[in-house]
Amino acid sequence: MTGRVTYYLVMLLCVVAFTGCGSLKTLHEYTSASASGASNFQDIDYSFQQSCLDRCHLTAAREFSIERDASCPCEIYQTADSITQLIYNAVASYLIELNALSSNDLTTYNLDALQLAISYGDYSSLHIDDKQANAYMSLTRILLHTTNLYQTKKLKQFISEADPSLQILLEKLQFILGQNIIGELNFKKESVYAYYKEMSKSKSLSDYEKSKLVQDYYDQVATIQLKQQKITTLIDILKQIASGHQYIYTHLNSLSTKKVKQQIHGYAISIDGLMDDFNHLK
Amino acid sequence: MAQITAKQAKDLASDFLGLAQAIGDFRYNHWDDLSTEENQQLAKMQWSILNYGEDILAISSTLVFNDVSNTLTKIDSITNEIRQSVDKLENIQKAINIGSIIVALGGAIISRRPQAILDHLQELSDTWNE
Numbered sequence: 485m486t487g488r489v490t491y492y493l494v495m496l497l498c499v500v501a502f503t504g505c506g507s508l509k510t511l512h513e514y515t516s517a518s519a520s521g522a523s524n525f526q527d528i529d530y531s532f533q534q535s536c537l538d539r540c541h542l543t544a545a546r547e548f549s550i551e552r553d554a555s556c557p558c559e560i561y562q563t564a565d566s567i568t569q570l571i572y573n574a575v576a577s578y579l580i581e582l583n584a585l586s587s588n589d590l591t592t593y594n595l596d597a598l599q600l601a602i603s604y605g606d607y608s609s610l611h612i613d614d615k616q617a618n619a620y621m622s623l624t625r626i627l628l629h630t631t632n633l634y635q636t637k638k639l640k641q642f643i644s645e646a647d648p649s650l651q652i653l654l655e656k657l658q659f660i661l662g663q664n665i666i667g668e669l670n671f672k673k674e675s676v677y678a679y680y681k682e683m684s685k686s687k688s689l690s691d692y693e694k695s696k697l698v699q700d701y702y703d704q705v706a707t708i709q710l711k712q713q714k715i716t717t718l719i720d721i722l723k724q725i726a727s728g729h730q731y732i733y734t735h736l737n738s739l740s741t742k743k744v745k746q747q748i749h750g751y752a753i754s755i756d757g758l759m760d761d762f763n764h765l766k
Numbered sequence: 767m768a769q770i771t772a773k774q775a776k777d778l779a780s781d782f783l784g785l786a787q788a789i790g791d792f793r794y795n796h797w798d799d800l801s802t803e804e805n806q807q808l809a810k811m812q813w814s815i816l817n818y819g820e821d822i823l824a825i826s827s828t829l830v831f832n833d834v835s836n837t838l839t840k841i842d843s844i845t846n847e848i849r850q851s852v853d854k855l856e857n858i859q860k861a862i863n864i865g866s867i868i869v870a871l872g873g874a875i876i877s878r879r880p881q882a883i884l885d886h887l888q889e890l891s892d893t894w895n896e
Contacts (some may be wrong), residue, residue, distance in 0.1 A: 532824050539820060544811075564827035571834060574841045579862050581848040631855060638851045642844055650843040656830050663776045664823045671783060671820045678812065685797055732816075 507739040508586060508636050510748050515583035515729050517755040520577050524762050525572050528661075528718060530711050532568070533559035535668035542675055546682075568660050575653050578646060579596040579725070585641055640736045647733040654726040662719050669712050676704050712766060717762045724754045775826035782819030785820065787810050863893045 540556035543549075576742030680701040684694060735744045770778075789812040793805060800808070869892045874882035 510820065534826065535820065536824075539817065546813075560821060560824045560828065564824040567828055567831045570838060571830070576846070578841050578845045578848070579844050584852045585833065585848050593812075638848075642848050642851075646841060646844045649837045649844070652837045653834060653841060656834050659772065659776075660830060662825050663773075664827045667776065667779060667783075667823045668820060671779075671816060671823070674783060674787060674790075675813075675816055678786075678816070681790070682809070683792055742812050 490645065494551060498590055506745070508632050510638075510739070510745045510756070511639055511732070512586040513579065513752040514584070514732065514748050515579065515586045517581040517752040517759075518728065519576070519579040521755040521759055522572075522576050523648065524721060525576070525657075527762070528665075528714050529712070530665060530669065530715070532564040532665070532668065533558055535665075535672060536561040536626070539673055539675060542679060542746075545677060547644050552715070564660075568657070569658070569666075571653055571657050575657060578650065582639070582642065582646075585635060600762045636739075640739075641747065643733055643737060648731055650729055651726055654722050658719050658722050661715050661722075666712050666715055669708050669715075673708050674700065676708070714762060716764045717758055721758045721762070724751055724758065727751065728755070748751060769832075770829065772826045772829040775822050775829055779819045779822040779826065782815050782822060786815040786819065789815065809836060860893065 532651070534556035537556055540554060540558070544551070544554055617756060680697055684688075684697055689697070728748065731751065735747075738744050739748075789808055791801065793812065795806050797805070867886055871883065871886040871890065874886055
């Protein structure tokens with residue numbers, strides 16, 4: 485009788501523990517996509533420093549000035565890059581650690597060794613029958629799911645604490661990328677336009693030289709526009725990360741429901757899709 | 767004097783871009799009507815405005831720091847706490863791994879399987895030293 489009660493209690497605990505496990509998997513899907521998505525920041529291939537150097541070299545080209553060491557005053561731009569990097573690092577570190585905490589690999593229980601140990605059913609005077617073996621396996625699964633519950637509890641705590649700060653940092657990062665770095669690229673586009681327009685006015689150019697000029701100009705514009713597209717896609721990724729995190733934050737008490745899990749899954753899929761778009765922009 | 771915000775600086779830079787574009791369009795549309803000196807003066811103005819606009823955008827980004835310095839400290843603190851939780855779980859995992867090896871070792875000893883005893887002892891040593 486006691487054995488039967490114990491058996492059903494163990495099964496009940498398994499059901500309760502399994503519920504936590506399902507939420508963890510969904511959270512991990514989102515955190516994994518978010519951590520990867522945010523890391524595309526390192527692939528945008530442009531910076532404030534770069535925009536300063538581009539301007540400096542274009543000015544030298546306009547003035548036909550060649551120096552051994554082009555001294556370009558870019559201190560403000562380096563500071564702007566440092567601040568951007570600071571904000572990105574804070575966001576990226578948080579997402580990476582959150583992803584680590586939600587990982588299913590963080591706590592596993594290697595049942596193989598145990599199965600081998602108890603598969604020899606008769607150790608001299610020690611008998612292990614099927615029911616005892618199953619109960620033992622159930623207990624090990626409970627140990628695993630208990631740590632999963634701990635993970636889920638901690639994830640909820642950290643997401644709740646971090647969301648207001650994360651939203652601010654993601655908003656600022658989007659501002660810097662979307663308004664300022666894309667803005668710098670707009671200035672570069674205008675500078676390139678002005679440079680080639682001035683050159684095209686020269687009466688000493690041959691027809692071939694003029695057409696080469698036009699080709700160079702549009703090649704440069706295409707390169708600038710590609711960089712702007714990559715940054716725009718990255719901003720969309722950051723927006724999805726922000727929305728997903730806020731959604732999780734506002735639904736912390738219903739993470740195990742089908743609807744909420746599907747929505748979180750949707751955010752992960754969106755981020756993955758945008759990462760594909762980003763990677764295709766070459 | 768009130769400090770300019772990051773957004774105000776960005777808006778100012780946009781105005782500078784528009785102004786530079788307007789001067790440039792005037793130059794190109796009246797190229798043949800302008801004297802060399804007039805053209806050079808307008809060019810100097812146009813390029814200066816472009817350069818100032820770019821500088822203002824960079825400054826706008828540095829001004830963002832004023833808005834986020836406290837927030838950065840907060841998120842860094844939370845990230846450290848998460849790292850500690852991950853470390854704790856990794857230690858639990860290590861304990862679980864060691865526990866399962868000890869059980870398996872026990873089984874090997876009881877059933878008197880010398881090779882299995884040696885294998886599990888090696889595994890225990892490797893896991894402990896991770």
